Amino acid sequence: MKPVLLLLVSTAWTFTGAQHYYQGLMDYLENRLLAIEDRMQFWHEQSHRYHTELQDFKKLTAETMAGLRSEHGTLSKDLEGAAAQVDRVEREMDYVEIQTSPRACANKADRVVEQEAWGQRESRGEEEDGWEELHSEVSDCVEIISGIRSVKILKRVGSPKGTWTRDPRSSKVYIFNGTSGDIIYQFNSVLDFSRSPGVTGSRQIRLPFDWRGAGSAVYNDYLYYIKQEDEIDLQVVKYDLLGGSVTDVAMFPVESRATVYSLNPETVADLAVDGEGLWLLYATSDSEPNINLAKMDPDTLDIEQIWDTGCPRENAEASFVVCGTVYVVYNTRLASRSRVQCVFDVNDVVISEEAPLLYFPRRYGAHASLKYNPEETQLYGWDDGYQIVYRLTMKRKLLV
Known part of the structure; x- marks a missing residue:
């Protein structure tokens, strides 16, 4: 239990x-x-x-x-x-x-020239006081720019900086894309270039030496361009565009690697063409404040005469030559309206203080190059990749 x-x-x-x-x-x-x-x-x-x-x-x-x-x-x-x-x-x-615009070099004798009365007085043996007859020693051209008649923005091709120009002796147009290279593009006319998509349809020309800067020029089927391989040897190369060969090279010694325009340091020298022939704008050294001008023989590349233009390199963006007169275009580092602020005449007929004022309509930035065509009295400008044509109006130099 x-x-x-x-x-x-x-x-x-x-x-x-x-x-x-x-x-x-x-x-x-x-x-x-x-x-x-x-x-x-x-x-x-x-x-x-x-x-x-x-x-x-x-x-x-x-x-x-x-x-x-x-x-x-x-x-x-x-x-x-x-x-x-x-x-x-x-x-x-x-x-x-x-x-x-102020009148260039006006004095009492100018009125006589403008009224076509100088020949009559000369035939009577009369001579007005204050008249000093000037003989053209370098340029026989008697025209000066009075203004910009019209502006045409053709198209936009390539790099912000470059060069385009037309041969004064033909209708061919040449494109230099950028500030260095060994290839250029050739079109038969401005119309062909304007209609082309980019550089398609052009003839490509390969050069034996690289071109440097935006200072190349074309004249009578010859290309003139700058070649610089070291700091002291500045070479001008003449290239036969029809024959496809270099016909001449001229050495132009400089003291150091200098650029002709402070706003476009890639351009070590600038070749220009007008009705009088071939010109070279350059600076001998970085310490040189002004732009120098040399008259060159287009056949032999010999230097015929050299001038100090008195035009500062500082704030210069481009220049061109018309009838033996250099027009230097200035701007600011913060791009504004380009303007011709300094003029130099090889015959001392026109001076900066009395030359007509010339402003470029504001577009995009600053010109990388400006190339004058004496047959058309037009400028071919390259502005931030845009190809622009400026049609100019001309007038007679008052003391010529």
């Missing part, structure tokens, strides 16, 4: 302990579920709050963007109006500058 009692007591105790264990486990699980539910409720509240804030932000962003678009449209209209006003003012300035 006693063992049975002990067995019953032991079973009852075991059952009671198991019941307490399972009850504790259930309580634990219930508490964990309640904690998870609380956490989920918290996450739901946070998500709802974030969603509300996001909606408010999207609404505010949409309103702000709408306001910005409205302000951008208004600003665009204001800028278009300002650009139109600037263009109108520049046209008016160009007109006023042309109309009020």
